[in-house]
Amino acid sequence: MEEAAGDEEWYTIALWGYFAMAAIMFVLVNFCLSAPYGRHVRRGWGFSVPVREGWIIMESPALFVMALVYHAGQFHLQHVPHVLLRMHQMHYFHRTLVFPFRMRADGKAMPAAVVASGFFFNVYNSYIQARWISHIGVYPSSWLTSPQFLLGVAIFLVGFLGNIWADNVLLNLRDHKEDRSYKIPRGFLYEFITCPNYFCEIIEWLGWAIATNSVAGFFFFLSTLANLGPRAKTHHEWYHKKFNDYPRNRKALIPFLY
């Protein structure tokens, strides 16, 4: 897409800052530490907050910062930006206001540091995505019927639905809200990989990158891969240590490959 004149220079700096942040995050989570929440939570990370509230706070900028920055954009009334906003908000409405209430998380906590870093990421990422779709990128209405846009939307929807399905399988492994046990998930994609929820989330943002046809979207896809790829590996190793009968042929993240 073409770029409109205006604050592109500042945006380009912010975009490369975003790329640098994703690269640093990849090095940290791949070589230094696993983010200390869920099964990898551990002492030494300062004070904690309840998991459900932590998720809502952490993800909320993807709703309100996205909406604010989007509506400040010069193209916010145009069709294509509007459809892209709806796609983004559909994912984050579920992640912020549905998923946390479905977790079996009563009595569980996560470090405030994790919430703060997730919150910061979502503020930054929402600015990068919203500013692109409603102000910097220029999308003619014909983009809505272009093969690339339709392909991107189709991939996004497959990833979105797959992510919800995969999270549901995990959430249903626990019988009640206080249940903290872990079981081996089974069925469909779980027969091939340990983390279908991460795989589908990555697919989703690949679809976003294709539909937005933007560096911003591509960097979002990369940052998701950089974050969830190493975490999938850590989950995979954890399952093998915890369950002697964990299926040997399952890969961590990508069927048959990784």
Ligand code: NDP
């Ligand atoms: P996990 O797969 O670690 O956990 C998801 C939920 O299922 C948690 O409530 C977890 O409980 C529970 N659970 C997981 N495995 C089992 C099991 N074997 N038995 C019983 N319960 C289980 O995912 P995350 O919490 O890391 O992420 C949640 C969602 O957020 C995912 O859809 C992910 O794609 C998305 N996400 C996206 C990111 C991005 O960069 N875009 C970053 C992080 C997450 P518990 O918490 O107690 O372990």
